[in-house]
Amino acid sequence: MVSTSDSALLDPSHLSRIKDLSLLARVVVDGAIFGVHRSVRQGRGAEFFQYRPYEPGEDLKSIDWKIYAKRDELVSKTYQEDTNFSVCIILDSSASMGYQGEQAGCSKFKYAQMLAACFAYLAFRQGDKVGLVGGSKENPVFLPVSSGRGHFHRLLAAMGRMQAGGTDLSATAWEKIQASIPKRCLVVYLSDFLENEDLLPARLGFARSSSYECLCVQVLDDEESTLPQADALRFVEMEGSAEISTSPKLISEEVQKKIADHQEKVSRLCRENSVDFESVLSSDDLGYVLHQFIGLRGRKR
Amino acid sequence: MIEFGQPLALWTALALGLPILAHMAYRQITDKKRFPTLRFLRVSSIPRTGRRRPSDWVLLLVRCTLFSLITLLLSDPYFKSASTVPPSTEKSCLIVLDRSPSMSGWGGWEEARSQIVEELQVPSTRFGLLTFGGGEMIEHSMGTPVEQLLALVQSMRPGFDTGNGQALFGKITDLFATKDGEKEVLLISDFQESNWQGIYSNLAAKGIAVRMIPVGHDAQSPHSRIGNRAVVEAKVVPVGADKLRIWAVVRNWDTKPVETQVSLYAGSELKKMQTVRLPSVGTAQVQFVMPVGDYAQATVQLEESDNLAIDNNRTVWLTPPPAKKFGFWMSPDSKDEDFQEMSYLGTALESAGDGGWNRWEVDVSLADNLRLSPESSDLSLLAILGCSDWVTEGTQVEAVHRLLDEGGTVLLTPGESPIRMNQALRDSSLLNYTFVRFARTPFRMAPFRIDTLPEEGRLSEVFSGDSSRDLYLSQIRKFCVLNDYESGLSVPLRDREGHPLVLCKEYASGGRLVLFSFRLLPDWTDLPVRNSFLPLLVELGGFGHSLEKDTTRVRLEVGEVLGEGDDLFVAQEPGLSKKGSQWVEVVLPLAESMPEVFTVSEISEQIRGLSATASAEEEKASLIGKNRDSSLWAWIAGALFLFLLLENILAKPPLKHGEKDSLLHA
Numbered sequence: 007m008v009s010t011s012d013s014a015l016l017d018p019s020h021l022s023r024i025k026d027l028s029l030l031a032r033v034v035v036d037g038a039i040f041g042v043h044r045s046v047r048q049g050r051g052a053e054f055f056q057y058r059p060y061e062p063g064e065d066l067k068s069i070d071w072k073i074y075a076k077r078d079e080l081v082s083k084t085y086q087e088d089t090n091f092s093v094c095i096i097l098d099s100s101a102s103m104g105y106q107g108e109q110a111g112c113s114k115f116k117y118a119q120m121l122a123a124c125f126a127y128l129a130f131r132q133g134d135k136v137g138l139v140g141g142s143k144e145n146p147v148f149l150p151v152s153s154g155r156g157h158f159h160r161l162l163a164a165m166g167r168m169q170a171g172g173t174d175l176s177a178t179a180w181e182k183i184q185a186s187i188p189k190r191c192l193v194v195y196l197s198d199f200l201e202n203e204d205l206l207p208a209r210l211g212f213a214r215s216s217s218y219e220c221l222c223v224q225v226l227d228d229e230e231s232t233l234p235q236a237d238a239l240r241f242v243e244m245e246g247s248a249e250i251s252t253s254p255k256l257i258s259e260e261v262q263k264k265i266a267d268h269q270e271k272v273s274r275l276c277r278e279n280s281v282d283f284e285s286v287l288s289s290d291d292l293g294y295v296l297h298q299f300i301g302l303r304g305r306k307r
Numbered sequence: 308m309i310e311f312g313q314p315l316a317l318w319t320a321l322a323l324g325l326p327i328l329a330h331m332a333y334r335q336i337t338d339k340k341r342f343p344t345l346r347f348l349r350v351s352s353i354p355r356t357g358r359r360r361p362s363d364w365v366l367l368l369v370r371c372t373l374f375s376l377i378t379l380l381l382s383d384p385y386f387k388s389a390s391t392v393p394p395s396t397e398k399s400c401l402i403v404l405d406r407s408p409s410m411s412g413w414g415g416w417e418e419a420r421s422q423i424v425e426e427l428q429v430p431s432t433r434f435g436l437l438t439f440g441g442g443e444m445i446e447h448s449m450g451t452p453v454e455q456l457l458a459l460v461q462s463m464r465p466g467f468d469t470g471n472g473q474a475l476f477g478k479i480t481d482l483f484a485t486k487d488g489e490k491e492v493l494l495i496s497d498f499q500e501s502n503w504q505g506i507y508s509n510l511a512a513k514g515i516a517v518r519m520i521p522v523g524h525d526a527q528s529p530h531s532r533i534g535n536r537a538v539v540e541a542k543v544v545p546v547g548a549d550k551l552r553i554w555a556v557v558r559n560w561d562t563k564p565v566e567t568q569v570s571l572y573a574g575s576e577l578k579k580m581q582t583v584r585l586p587s588v589g590t591a592q593v594q595f596v597m598p599v600g601d602y603a604q605a606t607v608q609l610e611e612s613d614n615l616a617i618d619n620n621r622t623v624w625l626t627p628p629p630a631k632k633f634g635f636w637m638s639p640d641s642k643d644e645d646f647q648e649m650s651y652l653g654t655a656l657e658s659a660g661d662g663g664w665n666r667w668e669v670d671v672s673l674a675d676n677l678r679l680s681p682e683s684s685d686l687s688l689l690a691i692l693g694c695s696d697w698v699t700e701g702t703q704v705e706a707v708h709r710l711l712d713e714g715g716t717v718l719l720t721p722g723e724s725p726i727r728m729n730q731a732l733r734d735s736s737l738l739n740y741t742f743v744r745f746a747r748t749p750f751r752m753a754p755f756r757i758d759t760l761p762e763e764g765r766l767s768e769v770f771s772g773d774s775s776r777d778l779y780l781s782q783i784r785k786f787c788v789l790n791d792y793e794s795g796l797s798v799p800l801r802d803r804e805g806h807p808l809v810l811c812k813e814y815a816s817g818g819r820l821v822l823f824s825f826r827l828l829p830d831w832t833d834l835p836v837r838n839s840f841l842p843l844l845v846e847l848g849g850f851g852h853s854l855e856k857d858t859t860r861v862r863l864e865v866g867e868v869l870g871e872g873d874d875l876f877v878a879q880e881p882g883l884s885k886k887g888s889q890w891v892e893v894v895l896p897l898a899e900s901m902p903e904v905f906t907v908s909e910i911s912e913q914i915r916g917l918s919a920t921a922s923a924e925e926e927k928a929s930l931i932g933k934n935r936d937s938s939l940w941a942w943i944a945g946a947l948f949l950f951l952l953l954e955n956i957l958a959k960p961p962l963k964h965g966e967k968d969s970l971l972h973a
Contacts, residue, residue, distance in 0.1 A: 102343035114343075200344045230343060238353040241342040249339070252351040264347040 104170030107229030142172030312383030405496030406441030412615025415523025441466020634674020
């Protein structure tokens, strides 16, 4: 078993060499966040889960009076809640996600792919349903939420076949996504959020409902803000054919500020729609990042 | 020893600084760098990375070599062997004298002679002489004694031949020796525009200076000379049975109208004289009428003397050229209808004249002689009427073959038995076809008609529009249906059902065998009595071309030739002469009468020579050592190509992080 401190093994440059996404997810999830997350919701339900000491303020109905009669100790009975929770992963595979900086161990898309696999594995391991939506405008991928080992492996296989290319998902695809998301669903949206941020309120408006939770994970390459090291470069847009000849040294500070402003804007838009927003770099330790997400969800709960 | 043809071009070596500067002040520009989004980027200035020392020494070296080679290429280097004879310090002057006919006018020749005499007095100069025009090109090499040249010039006169000016310049360079120091060509001519307009030379490239002395020019009008009239055309045509009309055209080259007298001389006697008014820069016609047979030739002469006398007369033949001979062969037991057919054909051919002259003449004896022996004959046309197997008797077939091979024409009409004719012609290898049957129309029934002539063909050119109407109205009541004729035969005439009416076989010698599928008799057709018969006969016999270009009466300009080999006739001076059966008129080229001349500045553009006004030192410096043993141009061009290739390879951007990030040093 791998521990969280063993970061070398969880470095994206190492993990990206693992072709089997199932194995990758097990390495990351089982190794990095063991004992951290609560895979089963506790609360009211039909099935008894465990006893725990009574905390003042808790509902008196949860006290097992028979134990109190025997031991003179207040103990609460907890039941496994029948959550019927689902996880829907939206993975952006537009061309811009294929960027890999000189210092990065893998491309942004590969990083997002690994992250998505981990989320899927987490959901699978705790018995939740999981689905995959993604691709690009040219090659959309729809895998409705479902449970079971077979579905989990189909999902990972579909994820593995995806390649970065093309442009952002179309409005029609987003309508389809919104229509296919089931109630009580956690939506994990992995993208670089470099374009079309003004469309986010319309796309993620469903998250304002209490039936949904949404987490936007922005995957960026470090070079996107620091820019490649060169006196002069001719940049060509990956999702178009526009070109700019410029000196990265001269404009890098300006670019960093613009990207920070852009992230702030995306974050604000997400907040306004009850969406959690996190930005990660493709060079970040995958286990640490996942740990942060689980912690975030734990804190919210 | 390497020397340079264009040493000033060595200054281009200063361009060597360009690659050095470029390598010291280069900047990096990338190939395409694909990036997720450009929305946060902006265009900025590209910083130049100035350096104290050039970068990429190998590439710099290659580029510097490249520029050096370009400099060498422009400098035109050549290798001069050490054994080259040192140039002489004595000046060499080649006097080039125009002897064309126009030099005899406007005092040009006298002026030229005095100029030459004056030039020959210049000391320390070796002289040579070259003439052109007026017949042969006279050349005297450099160093000919001055006295000899003086005597020669005094004895020379302008000729009648224009000469080839372009060939002259090819000769000039041959007359100079490589050891000659300062070389100069002294060109003395009237620079008549019509003679000099197509001439080009670049003597400067050969290190030869050119000095031009125009003679016979009018100071008042530098481009044109005044005072010339000429008889530009003269022709004789018969008028009735016993008279001739001599028709002449006189031209005035001046811008003012003049009145002049034109005379006709025959037998060295003045026969007629007319006064004619000539318009400005225009022509007028003169006509004289004379009886036939009194004289063989006559001369039309302008009485008034003008600035160019050589074109003031024109001599013409007063007698017709000898007519072409034709004859007939008929069956040994010929009938009336054979003679009738002969009469039709003979009448038609004898009327095929030109301007009234009889051009065809029947000669029975020639035809009979040919029948008896297959020797060469003066017969131009042989008509074999009522052809049958009798043709194969004796040596008649050989005679026919010989006549055809010598360019003669043979006409055939079918005899009583077309089958026997068919067999005879096939056996004698004259014509190969199959006689099928006779096609006849009963009396008062619609006759056969000639089909529309094919568009491509000489007949359709002759018979077009109204002139074709008479031919198409021709009635044919009887003809032989011929089939399976050999390839190579042409069918100039068909009936409306496509049956051949005439078969024609052409020989490489120009000979022609024409077979009519019908007899030229009223029982068969009305064609012989129609107006279209004569032109049809002329075209089918191939005489049409000869009528257009008369080979019996030839007109040549001086310098032109007629015939070839031992039979060659060279027109040397204007006048009349005979060449076998041909009557030759030699006339002066019209171009010699034209008054337009080039000025020195105009002719200098065409004949590029070193400036004659350049100082002797400059000329000497530029002329010394021009004898190029071998040019290095090709070697340097080859090296330039190789270095260009190398530079392209070395200048290829180095790969950095794959092809996307390749950098180009510019």
